[in-house]
Amino acid sequence: MQITLSAIKADIGGYVGHSSSHPDVLSKAEQGMAQAKQEGLLIDYHVTRCGDDLQLIMTHQHGEDSNQIHKLGWDVFISCAEVAKKLKLHGAGQDLLADAFAGNVRGMGPGVAEMQFEEREAETIIIFMADKTASGAWNLPLYKMFADPFNTIGLVIAANMHGGFSFEVHDVKESKKIVFHAPDEIYDMLVFIGAPGRYAVKAVYHRDSGEIAAVSSTQKLALIAGRYVGKDDPVCIVRSQGTFPAVGEILEPFASPNIVEGWMRGSHHGPLMPVAVNESNPSRFDGPPRVIAAGFQLAEGTLVGPRDMFDDLAFDNARKQANDIADVLRRLGPFEPHRLPLHEMEYTTLPQVMKKLEGRFENI
Numbered sequence: 001m002q003i004t005l006s007a008i009k010a011d012i013g014g015y016v017g018h019s020s021s022h023p024d025v026l027s028k029a030e031q032g033m034a035q036a037k038q039e040g041l042l043i044d045y046h047v048t049r050c051g052d053d054l055q056l057i058m059t060h061q062h063g064e065d066s067n068q069i070h071k072l073g074w075d076v077f078i079s080c081a082e083v084a085k086k087l088k089l090h091g092a093g094q095d096l097l098a099d100a101f102a103g104n105v106r107g108m109g110p111g112v113a114e115m116q117f118e119e120r121e122a123e124t125i126i127i128f129m130a131d132k133t134a135s136g137a138w139n140l141p142l143y144k145m146f147a148d149p150f151n152t153i154g155l156v157i158a159a160n161m162h163g164g165f166s167f168e169v170h171d172v173k174e175s176k177k178i179v180f181h182a183p184d185e186i187y188d189m190l191v192f193i194g195a196p197g198r199y200a201v202k203a204v205y206h207r208d209s210g211e212i213a214a215v216s217s218t219q220k221l222a223l224i225a226g227r228y229v230g231k232d233d234p235v236c237i238v239r240s241q242g243t244f245p246a247v248g249e250i251l252e253p254f255a256s257p258n259i260v261e262g263w264m265r266g267s268h269h270g271p272l273m274p275v276a277v278n279e280s281n282p283s284r285f286d287g288p289p290r291v292i293a294a295g296f297q298l299a300e301g302t303l304v305g306p307r308d309m310f311d312d313l314a315f316d317n318a319r320k321q322a323n324d325i326a327d328v329l330r331r332l333g334p335f336e337p338h339r340l341p342l343h344e345m346e347y348t349t350l351p352q353v354m355k356k357l358e359g360r361f362e363n364i
């Protein structure tokens with residue numbers, strides 16, 4: 001049975017500040033999704049949130065980039081933004097950058113990750129959702145899951161994965177893409193995906209079967225809006241078990257927190273802390289950045305779950321390490337490398353300050 005899994009997300013208002021989501025907004029989204037399921041547009045859905053980002057997880061049979069499904073997401077976000085505006089939540093409707101729906105939510109503000117596949121005998125899915133960071137945040141974990149035998153032992157000892165995986169990498173500034181084959185091209189690939197502010201892993205495919213293994217949302221809101229409007233706060237769907245890495249191999253990269261961009265005012269590096277959904281409330285210096293993981297089994301498109309995958313004391317050390325990294329970085333205050341490098345500050349106050357001081361720079 002061909003199933004499409006769509007995860008569409010938007011920050012349509014924070015409670016309090018940019019730290020979390022209001023329950024009334026979530027229940028409004030729940031209503032909209034329930035109605036779409038009743039009308040037969042969706043097979044199933046799950047509404048959740050990561051920090052201040054509303055997440056609509058949907059299964060259906062309309063394929064990727066479906067006008068109907070994207071319109072549904074957009075309409076639900078609009079109705080939720082109305083609730084947010086009434087409650088005067090912070091930044092109500094901030095990611096709904098266009099005035100009207102233009103047929104597809106891509107490039108309009110909301111983030112989207114979608115994949116279509118033939119549902120397997122047992123279809124295990126993990127959906128990662130992050131707040132206070134950008135889509136390149138998935139580069140390191142996806143590399144570890146699908147190309148690093150020190151993380152995924154299945155690459156070495158499971159015959160059905162030994163052929164490796166292919167990575168579709170997007171240049172988010174130039175809107176170009178390239179496919180790298182692992183393991184033979186990992187050195188070439190790492191030149192690019194090691195720069196996650198510019199190159200983001202969009203999708204991963206099983207090399208032998210060509211089957212989709214993972215897909216992420218990769219848009220840079222700042223580039224869409226031309227000025228800083230918040231971070232992308234990306235999502236990533238990963239298929240697991242069988243010819244794909246095991247659940248534990250998919251979660252393992254998050255046991256040692258990497259450092260990502262997007263903390264405070266989208267202008268700082270910080271550790272990506274894996275947390276349970278109810279702990280995704282970034283409040284210290286508006287962070288540190290969080291990642292949650294919702295696990296599902298699919299049954300004819302029905303979402304059996306979620307299991308809150310980081311709600312596990314085995315990730316306590318990762319959380320402790322993330323807090324320690326946060327302490328070290330915070331000591332730097334406004335200095336790099338806590339603050340982003342200058343070229344990443346283009347969409348913030350930098351141009352204005354530069355303009356004001358233009359006449360005062362003298363030749364040395």
Ligand code: F6R
Nearest residue numbers: 018091230231263264265266286
């Ligand atoms: C939002 C974020 C926050 C805000 C900050 C200022 O994703 O990262 O750190 O940038 O709270 O927010 P505004 O400008 O909305 O007052």
Ligand code: MG
Nearest residue numbers: 011014018052
């Ligand atoms: Mg926000």
Ligand code: MG
Nearest residue numbers: 052053131233
């Ligand atoms: Mg957010």
